[in-house]
Amino acid sequence: MRLRVFWLMAPVLMLAVNPARADSGQPAYTLQQTLDYALENNPELGVLQARIEQADAQLGEALAAFYPQIKASLSYLHSDNPSQAFAMIIAQRRLDFAKGDGYFNHPGGVDNYRPEVSASYALFRGGQDYYRKQAAEWGIETAELEKTATRHQLIDNVTATYYGYWAAQDAHAVSQRSIEAVQAQLGQSRTRFEAGTLLKSDVLSLEVQLAEAQDAEIQATHAIDMAKAMLKTLMGLPAAQDFALATPLEQNLPETPAGFEVLLDQALRQHPGLQAAQKRVAIAEKQLDMAEAGHLPRADAFVSYGSDSQDLAYSTRRDNVTAGVTLEVDVFSGFATQEKIKHAEHAVTAAREAARQMRLQVENQVKTAHLKLLEALSRERVTAVAVRAAEEALRLVNEQRNAGVVTVTRYIEAEVARDKARTRDIAARYDALRADAALKLATGFWN
Template identity: 25%
Template structure:
């Protein structure tokens, strides 16, 4: 008895521990799902880091125009002194001969502080502008990543909503068919129906069970895809708060002639790329301008044949220098000339890029509008077909129960109803995806 009581207590403790470890179910609307993804998607965090890198690059380039200071200390032993040659006649030798002479002491030391200040460099000034423009490009690239994430999350979210509604309908179908199967089996036992009627319904019931199991797996896969797009752990249970019947889907006609292309992030990115290409051209042209620097040095030199004497302060001789340096480019083998040609062609290519992008956006707007219009037409037709299939299935069941209809007619009506349901929800999903595509084409998927 004590052993059994101990096992029961242990079981309750295990259940309590498991319950404590269970994760809290999180609820998400579509907007909340997008916001969560924008905070947690790894690729967006990487894009944001690239944006920070671009800002740090501006600081790096700006530092090139600030004073540059460095200090050095050099102490060494000339264990094999370098020798020079003097005429031998200086030392009483023959004329025309040379005597090797050592000028280097045994130990030497140098302590120096060097300073350098850029006074003028056309490339530096343009480089600062280019760095700021590159930062802007990085920011817009991050915005483009955010739009792509919003698109992916929206489509995955709608996929879960559609699958959830379809699962509920499949469960209702399975319950209805199970009831009909039990009624038919009772009728067979009373001699009103045939075994063939029972077998047909049983086959239909088994097929619907398999379809339900497949739908459950697809539902799990759809949720896994949504969690992935959100950057959410796969073991985190979630509940979607939006309802499928609350999603508004309509066609907002957009006139391509009056469309503001700047609403599209791709167009804005191309504008920044054009600015960078123009700055690159200006930077190449600035290479023909001179560069002016201010240089300064201050330090001490020491030399002695004894290392101990070298360390004494009175052996160090002070020196200083300040001056300017002017660099004039004269000839570089036409390198800047050819770089300039490349830069001009890049600027010209950005102009062609605008023309191509505008045509592409016009086509996307037309295509997305057409797809949504067609999807809504199909949805309307499938909705009507679903209503008719439901009515046919209802009447067929009544006729069979009243003895004026056949079992085969009921099964056929049920099969047609399930096909109509499948078509209806496929049409809903297509309309939702077309809605997202149109919002992206219009540049309204994310508005800040």
Template identity: 25%
Template sequence: MFDIRKSVIRKALVVAVAGALSACSTLPHYTQPQTAVPDHFASTPQASAGWTLAAPADAQPRGPWWTLYGDDELNRLEAQVDVSNQTVRKAVAQLEAARAMVDYQRSGYSPVVTAGTSAQRFRTSQNVVHKGLAGHTVPDFSAGLAASWEPDLFGRVKDAVVNARDNAQASEADLESVRLSVATDLAIDYFNLRSLDRQKKLLDDTVTAYAAALRIVQQQLKDGAIDASAVAQAQTQLESTRTQDSDIDVQRAQLEHAIATLIGKPASSFSLPPKVETVTLPQIPTGVPSQLLERRPDIAAEERRVAAANAQIGQARAAFYPNLTLSAAVGLESSYYAPWLTASSLFWSLGSQIAGTLFDGGRRSAALKGANAQYDGAVADYRQTVLVAFQQVEDELSTLNTLASEADSQQRATSAAQLSLKLTTNRYQAGAVSYLDVVTAQTIALTNERLTQQIDARRVDASVQLLKALGGGWDRASLTDANATD
């Protein structure tokens, strides 16, 4: 009967302690901060702008978003970013450090066990009264185990674990932000380089045509059909175009070096052969603004930091409560080796201690105020990041729309300039105008053709920036242990 009563009492105590532990949590309830989210993006879609409003069945780009452009060379370069880019590798190292901190804080749930052995001899002064070992030399040999454990009565360890876990998730999102940024820089540099390749081809062909024209007017000068001014004008135009052609080489080399750095290679050992194929803009479904909160890794990182700051408040609150420490020690101790392993050499101890701070001059209150202030700052950072994300998407949508109109207008201007050049050349050959008119028409035509190429390059850049602004197909659900609780 007595054993039954002890069993009932023991179970009741276990239930009571468990209830007390759950009731004493200092972690504040956390909810994701609210932000003002528009119902739709302000820009009006155009069919040729390179983006569309997402229908319910539209699949958002996932994973390697750059494959939307269908460029095998770009795909090969992007695959090297994770392996060789040093900025990405640093972000990976920071993530590993943050994850290690989670394990470090979790270890607070476990007892600390130490083991040790010692051998010493000591002598106390003979002139010390009331001391039994006065004047004696004593050898002391001991070995033992000691353990201590602080039950997490008020959630101090739990709050520290939650804080570390949320910071680790923030670091994971930071890594994705770095990857997205580096991949975007690489894609923009690559497409700008390809635009220069197309402009280079245009200028090479133009230099060839101008050189042929110069030979014609030189022959006409020899024949006495024209004066020397026409030859000077043709020579000026040819050399000016050659200068533009050479400047393309400088810009291309710089972009090639930038790409080498992004993929972690020395600039001197990297090169890309020219390629003049045009880039087709992919149709990018944008979805609704609220989806940005789940797609953008930088938004996810800031939200996780808000959660970590919330856990920091719990840690500051836990400091107001006492700590309970349970300890135990066991071992062997003797002045001689011979009886060391006998029962008479055994020593042990069991103990508990509860201690709390009664007065600290307001240190804990100040720490709590600071934690609350840091939380407010984290919320402000989160909301600002959301606002910037909406701005970036709107900027790129507006840019794509405007550039689509510019491209149509510029194409008409280029066609008109080509027609003007053709007509002016015919009139010159008929003797109706001077060669200066031909030079002017050629310059206008070349300028418009280069503007067409440059606008096309800007459209590609804007589409890449839109993919970045939309998160590059990243999904917040991919965060490790996103819903884990401790």
């Protein structure tokens, strides 16, 4: 499961990053502290760490095949079957020929206790143990790469949400200032309308402006709550726990990125998700080798040491040793080996297609982030000029309004134009920062 920023946050992430102060009396998290806390406490990273440890244990299981297997056992038998009874009597070293034929035909019930230690060692298994070991080693590397990819995604999501929170805070502050300003103008305009010195249309325009500012405040408040709730999820905090964020420092715009081919080459070399997909192909190929090795013979060596007695009394006069080698090959397994090979071949095909799909996704991510960063940097250069022009226009209209040359509607229009210009400039700046972070994610830049 990959960490994804909720779609509901999209309006927030389009807003600007503007410094604001955390609530007093609460410990405030900086961006770096927020990232550190999330990387330490996010449950998905804990799950992936457990998978790494699980893969390490699987490697230990695979390596066990290269060691001898030693077992200790204790068995008890009772029988009056002549063949079994005399076999036990002979093993106990107490056969007496002087007892005659009746004794051999009717030995009676015989008890036999056998404590035993046995050891076996796999001499050859068609390379299955070696392939299994290699697959387990690559399984650990794959789990580590998957954790790294998830870690990068978490950093990207926390960064976006952290700045989105402050963007919403800024939008909320702007909407409150707009409400206060419009309410003041609306009160004066209603007084002038009642006195007959102002048109009804001017009052209605201000009422519309007030409704828009109030609607913006509601959306900003909701965006703040959504951003904070998402940060809690990313940081692994319960929903009821409150926390504060420290005012972020103003960031410079990112530099113009390198060319697409350079960035793509970097991504193909170090993107953890792509590397993990390639490792999964190698693992599937080794599992295919294991399945094909089922056609080869298997050889095992074994040795056992034990003692047979009537009453568990140990004596070196009754001990015995058995050693040997077994060689076996599956002549017919009901087509099980062939079906295992087919299953492994399909798994290899699926892994290769998944790796190809991941490569295409990486290429698309790099291209998209590269284009968005170039677009945002270009937009910011244009909107910065527009902000300066809109602020100068508002200053002139304000002077004209004070002189009674223009109506309050014209002043409101100039103020709205200034706010829109600022919003576009801030959005472009934030989009550039966001695209730069997405480009780092796509190229596997984060450590």
